[in-house]
Amino acid sequence: MFYYLEGTVALLQQGLVVIDCGGVGYACHASQNTVGSLKMGARAKLLTHLNVREDIFELYGFSDEEERSCFEMMIGVSGVGPKAALSILSVAPPDRLALSIITGDEKLLTQAPGIGKKIAQRIILELRDKMSKEQLEAGASAVPAAQAFAAGGANHTQEAVAALMVLGYSQAEALAAMKGLDTAHMEADEIIRQSLEEARGTVRSRNT
Template identity: 60%
Template sequence: MFYYLDGTVAELQPYLAVIDCGGVGYACMTTNNTLSALKKGQRARLYTYLHVGENVFGLYGFQTQSELNSFKMLIGVSGVGPKAALAILSVGTPETLAMAIVTGDEKALTVAPGIGKKIAQRIILELKDKIAKEQSAVPMGGVSAGAFSTKATEAAAALAVLGYSSQEVSAAMKGIDAESLPLEEIIRACLKKMVK
């Protein structure tokens, strides 16, 4: 329904940002990362997700597309609701979430309040499977995943978690020395290219 809100930050509270768009204040539930980037009285753009359920009508806003994609991916996991997804994205970035999923690091997820070991394991299991299916179904821009190093393949999987297509990932990987860089640096370098 709403793609983004662009307006003045009218109010900031824990997990909530109110964006004034033409005299209407939209209350967006959000993460600590997005809140830290906002300043009351300044202009901001939040990418939004409208969550409609039984007796629930909630608007969620995020500073970046990758944070929004990560949120949508998390709430797609059975047993993970918007509140849990916000908690996970408030203690880490979309990049650290992707790393945790690709490497199977459940401890990185359990630091979020309300996220226990079982939920963390379910998130990793369901999203890792989803990534594996997407990667096997679509070759990396015409190049098989086997043509990439293991680190590059893991980085590609992490970027897929953030919602980037295999074509975007393949283009971003060009010119990056995946053999010598640590996994996080490969992901960061690709994200910088894709954000431009």
């Protein structure tokens, strides 16, 4: 129903942003990373997710597509609601979160208030399993990242490919974004960061 909101930042609070769009103020729950990227009175564009449940009608706002993708995947995990997903995104930006899921780093997830070890383990297991199924359905074979993790043989490039898939990119898009990078001499987090810059630049050029 709402894909994004664009307007003037009218209010910034912990976990909440109000965007004035033509005289109407839309309240969006947001991570501290998103809140921290905005300025009062400045123009802003937030991608959104509408949560409708019984008598609940809430908007959630995100500074970029990767954050929204992580949020939507996490609320698809059993026992993880929107507030828990925002709590996690407030302590870890999408690139770090995706890598922690791929590498099984539950400690990063448990830094978020209200997220215990069991929930962190469930997020990691369910999202890894989801990624594996998507690879199989797509017939992906160039870098069988999820299978490599199961076998304990993933390298930094495979970790980066899998992390980008958690962020909503296909395996083909991830590999295309890495083209030209000297991945053999880079850590996974640096591969992810540079690949995201390339992927975002490609999207922007397509939209202009």
